[in-house]
Amino acid sequence: MNAQTVPAVGVEAIGMTMRFGGFTALDDVTVKVPAGSFHALLGENGAGKSTLVKCMMGFYTPTSGDMVVNGREAVIASPKDAGALGLGMVYQHFTLVPSLTGEENLVISRENAPAVIDWGKERRDLKSFMERMPFKIPLEQPVSALAAGEKQKLEIVKQLYLGRRFLVLDEPTSVLTPGEAEEMLGLVRGMTRRGELTVLMISHKFHEVTAFADDVSVLRKGKLTGRGRVANLDRRKMAAMMIGDQAIAALDQRAPTPADAxxxxxxxxxxxxxxxxxxxxxxxxxxxxxxxxxxxxxxxxxxxxxxxxxxxxxxxxxxxxxxxxxxxxxxxxxxxxxxxVRFIPEEPLRNACAPKMTVAENIAFRTFDLDKDGKPASWISARAIRDYATSLIAQFKVKTASLSSPIQSLSGGNVQRAVLARELSGAxxxxxxxxxxxxxxxxxxxxxxxxxxxxxxxxxxxxxxxxxxxxxxxxxxxxxxxxxxxxxxxxxxxxxxxxxxxxxxxxxx
Amino acid sequence: MTDIAAPASAVLSPPRAPLALAWLARRAEGVVIPLGALLAGMALFSVFLLLLGKSPSTFLELMWRGGFGSWFSIQNALLRATPLIFAALCVALPARLGLTVIGGEGAIVLGGVAAAAFGHWLGNAPSVIVLAAMAAAGMVAGGLWIGAVGALRHYRAVNETISSLLMAYIAIALMNHLVEGPLRDPASLNKPSTHPLTEAARVGPIPGMDVHWGLVVALLACVACWLLIEKTRWGFAARVAGGNVRAAQIQGLAVGPLIVGFCALSGALAGLAGMFEVAAVQGSANASLAAGYGYAGILVAFLARQNPLGVVPVAFLLGGIAAAGGLIQRRMGLPDATILVLQGMLFIVVLMSETLYGRFKCFDPDRWKRAP
The missing domain is CATH 3.40.50.300 (P-loop containing nucleotide triphosphate hydrolases)
Structure with missing residues (x-):
């Protein structure tokens, strides 16, 4: 557990393929992360980033593909195997116990934590460990009292404390302020520069990738669509690798707000x-x-x-x-x-839709109790609901198998389009x-x-x-x-x- | 003011293909799974019978004969189906709002007592007036009872399943108190009852049948409830609130009044069941009102997937099983509770089958649409 003596671990995932039934989530993807490098993994939701990482960490057994750790082929059948090889993962959301202090969280996370803990000795060990770490965190406070940035740093410190020298960071800055994010990534970057750590960071923020990563791999629909040195790529090239040749809606020019509004x-x-x-x-x-x-x-x-x-x-x-x-x-x-007045709450399926009702019914939520002249009506007309939904679905490009599919069967983007169709039609x-x-x-x-x-x-x-x-x-x-x-x-x-x-x-x- | 409309381009994908199959697939799921659950429950019960050393085939044969095999037994089944239908509606209506109300028994019992009290009080008025007053009294009593459950749920966040069950016990105690105390007919010795109803306060049989008019009212109530849920704005609003209460709130739907209103309506229907038990079957209110129809109605509603029209055949089926109870008891030497064991097993299997919806690909309508 000595940051100077334990060097960074290099990891290669070769020819990873993962099929779930007939669906190929990951198709022959190879990602090489040399020891001491900071590698970014870019891709949209559902591109296969999480699947790739879960295969590498032993959460999934890939359909085919090999793992190479420090130049040697390795069998990683479970997260435990990954941990033993020095591979660790920091999740998007915190996994610390909020009511315990940082010290307690670290010690209980150890696999060989003794049945009776000699806290005096542990504190001394932790102190000398923390002196070698670039992160400064108050370890004697309950985790619940820490700011989000400090919690995220503690998550990373926990992995280092457990002897992990290859870290997967899953969108590590999503709950941090820009300042916290920059500080945390800067410290991690420093450790990789000194050869103490290797990082594979899942992200969709281009500015973080450009500022901190050495190399980048891009996934789209389960396939590797690009990779290279970050220094040789600009934002536009990376975006093109991520989304392919889809048309992207352009933002209208901002009309000036009238002074007398x-x-x-x-x-x-x-x-x-x-x-x-x-x-x-x-x-x-x-x-x-x-x-x-x-x-x-x-x-x-x-x-x-x-x-x-x-x-x-x-x-x-x-x-x-x-x-x-x-x-x-x-x-x-x-x-x-x-x-x-219209509302579009976050997580539309959870807050703005009845998941098991049909697409047409969900689109009708705002207007079902009106007749075609806009007067209150007691009886609802299934035909009117269907006709209304048909025209809005076309206008807002909602992709659905049919009007009578339950709205929960739609993708997240299409659920949101359906909600927008409902809330943005009319005045x-x-x-x-x-x-x-x-x-x-x-x-x-x-x-x-x-x-x-x-x-x-x-x-x-x-x-x-x-x-x-x-x-x-x-x-x-x-x-x-x-x-x-x-x-x-x-x-x-x-x-x-x-x-x-x-x-x-x-x-x- | 804005009107946002993009040019129409991508429409429904794929276009409407063989719709009949898709329609069939969607409907079939709601029939095949409950039927399968019924069969699985019967199989489980057969194992129970075998363990007792009894023959399942004899049981099935007796059940057929006692419940469905003759005009007599069919009428007997229909007679028992009537309160089951009302009780099941008392579960099915709140269920569409996402509430699990299991205390219909309380509303039945209080509805019966209220109807008996009014029947005795107005006993000498013209029949139409007495019966209307009795029905109204039963509905008000049941409606207040379950309406209170809804109000507790919405305004005080009290779990409606627990409160309705506990309130059913209170209702039964209240009935016992009234029947043995203030409302007791001094002439009823062994079984404390209210005063026997006069002829004007009795509901007669449907011409040509031994089944009383309550069955017709129950069937009409099923159709009315179906229309309410599927075809009116209140039903639609209730389905939105039942599907996702947050979505209903953000649409400004009045969730509180909907919950209280639907609960009160369902309690009123259960109260009507009590009124018909008193006016058509018992002739007075007594402890026999708490015959477990309210609890059996839960099973009916779940088997019918909370669909008011589905309630009718399921209630007939369970009514038949109950009607066969006496015959089975005599011929097979089984205790009365055997039928309850069967009901309990069916209920567990049906509850488990709820988790199977959406699991079978062959019921996915989209799959059939994509087929060439």
């Missing part, structure tokens, strides 16, 4: 309990004008979900007022209909959106962002909550930062500075 949404002194019931969120003085997109940035779990629930009437508010077009708004169906004055592109592929992301921009240019007021700063920078007219249940910072897009936003996201002001 009226406030459509106003949130005044709203207060509500958060999910834990212990803290509250307090939003005051938020205004969104017609024809502008107001982006709300923030690390996940800082009250964005609760705020959306308050706006949508799913969470009771203790105080304050929400006004839409100068009328008090309680999110009833009648008000939303009259004031043209929209206020659009409240949360993480609309999470987990979607390139083409769907571009198209969905184009639709939101189109709604804005058409005069809708848009409140966009997103954990993806790139998305906010691309779409917003103004960016607000939400931290610890409050809006703590505001900047017009022209003056937006990624680092200042990041610091406010981390709550450092």
């Amino acid at each position: 009226v406030s459509v949404l106003e949130v005044n002194a709203v207060k509500a309990k958060d999910r834990s019931g212990l803290k509250s969120i307090e939003i005051d003085g938020l205004k969104v004008k017609a024809g502008e997109i107001v982006g709300v940035a923030g690390v996940s779990g800082n009250g964005q979900k609760e705020f959306l629930e308050v706006l949508a009437g799913q969470r009771a508010r203790e105080a304050g007022e929400i006004r839409v077009k100068n009328a008090s708004y309680e999110a009833t169906r009648e008000q939303s209909r009259k004031l043209n 929209v004055d206020l659009l409240i959106v949360s993480n609309p592109c999470f987990g979607l592929d390139f083409a769907a992301v571009a198209e969905i962002r184009a639709r939101i921009m189109k709604a804005r240019n058409g005069g809708a007021a848009v409140l966009l909550m997103s954990e993806d700063l790139d998305e906010l920078l691309e779409l917003s007219d103004r960016i607000l930062v939400m931290s610890d249940g409050q809006l703590v910072y505001e900047t017009p897009i022209a003056q937006a500075d990624l680092h200042v936003i990041g610091e406010h996201m981390a709550g450092k002001h």
Whole structure:
């Protein structure tokens, strides 16, 4: 367990193929990661990145293919075998026990942890171990008290402590602020430079790949579509390898917001309990004008979900007022209909659809109780629902086997297209959106962002909550930062500075 | 104001091909799996009989004869199917909202007592008025009871399965209290009962049958419930809320009133079952009202996949099994509880079969559409 004496491990996955029944998730993919290098694995959702990594780590037994570790063929039948060879994985989501301290987490993760632990000795060993590590983390605090960046570092330290010298990092920065991400990757980069560690990082963020990785391999639909030195590739080339020759929807040009645009949404002194019931969120003085997109940035779990629930009437508010077009708004169906308010919550299948109902029925959620003249109707017409869905499916390019397929059988992008079809048809004055592109592929992301921009240019007021700063920078007219249940910072897009936003996201002001 | 419309290009893929097969595949799943579960349950029960040293084939033969083999036994099955239908609707309606209400027994019992009380009170009025008042009283009593379960669920987050079950016990205790106390007919000695109903307060048989008019009302209720769920805005809203309550809320649907309303309606139907048991079968309210129809109705609703129309044949089937109970008891020397063992086994197998939906590729309509 000595960082100087244990050198980095080189790993090669050769000719990996993985079939699940008739479906080929991975087709003859070879990836070579020499000792001490920082290798990036790029690809869209469903391209086979996770499958490849799981085959390498022994979670799956590949249909065919070989593993070579430090130049020797190795049999990795289980994650345990991988660990013994010095291969470890850091997951996108934390696997530490929140109520235990960093020290305790490290010691109990050891396979040979003694039945009776001599904490004095362990602390001394850990201290000398940490002195050799570039990461500085307070190990005596419960993990729950650490910031996200520190937790992620502790996950990496845990793998190093366990003697792993080849690490798979699965989208390691998805829950970090830009500052935290940069610091963490920089330290990892330093270790690879010194030959202490080899890294294979799954990512879809080009700027991270360009800034930190030596080499890159790109997967698309289970096949290796490109690889090379990062220094010789630019973003466009990598994107082309990732998505092939699909057409990507272009964003409309941003029409200037009229100077006299009226406030459509106003949130005044709203207060509500958060999910834990212990803290509250307090939003005051938020205004969104017609024809502008107001982006709300923030690390996940800082009250964005609760705020959306308050706006949508799913969470009771203790105080304050929400006004839409100068009328008090309680999110009833009648008000939303009259004031043209639409919601697109995150994870549409979980929050905006009934998964087992059909595509046509799901598209009808907003309008099923109206007749064709827009008057309330008691009897619903299956034919009208089908006809309505048929035209929207065509307009929004929803790919579905049939109108009567359950909506859960659709891909994530098509579920989101179906929800957009439902919510963006007809007149929209206020659009409240949360993480609309999470987990979607390139083409769907571009198209969905184009639709939101189109709604804005058409005069809708848009409140966009997103954990993806790139998305906010691309779409917003103004960016607000939400931290610890409050809006703590505001900047017009022209003056937006990624680092200042990041610091406010981390709550450092 | 925006109207976002992209040019129409990609439409449904693939186009509508052999639809009949696809339609058949989709419908078949809901019939084949419950039937398979019934057969598996019967097989399991046969093993039980063999362990007791009894012949499964004799059992099946007696069940056929006692439940379905003659006009007499069919009428007997229909008579028992009537309360089962109401009880099953009391499970099936809340189920479409995602609620598992298993306390229909409570609503039946209270519906029966309320109907008996009003029947005795108005006993000398014209029959139409008495019966209407009795039906209304039974429905209100049952509706309040299960409606309260729905209100507890939505406004206080009390688990509806537990609360409905516990409230059924309370209802039975309440009935015992009323029947043995304030409402007791002093002339009923061995079995405390309410006062016997007058002729005007009794529901007669359907002409040409021994089965009372309650069966017709039950069938009409099934059709009405089916229409409500499949064809009205309230039914659609209930299905949205049952499919995903968060999606319903974000659409601004009034989930609370929907839950309370559907629960109250289903309790009212169960209360109607109690009213017919009192007015057509027992002639007064007594402990026989808690005959377990409410619990057997759960089995019926699950076998019918919570479909109000599917409830009818399943209730007839289980009514027949129950009707054959006496014959089986006498001929095979088996105790009364044997039928309950059979019901219990069927219920477990049916619950397990719920996990099989979507597992069989041959029921996937899209698969048949893609076929050349």
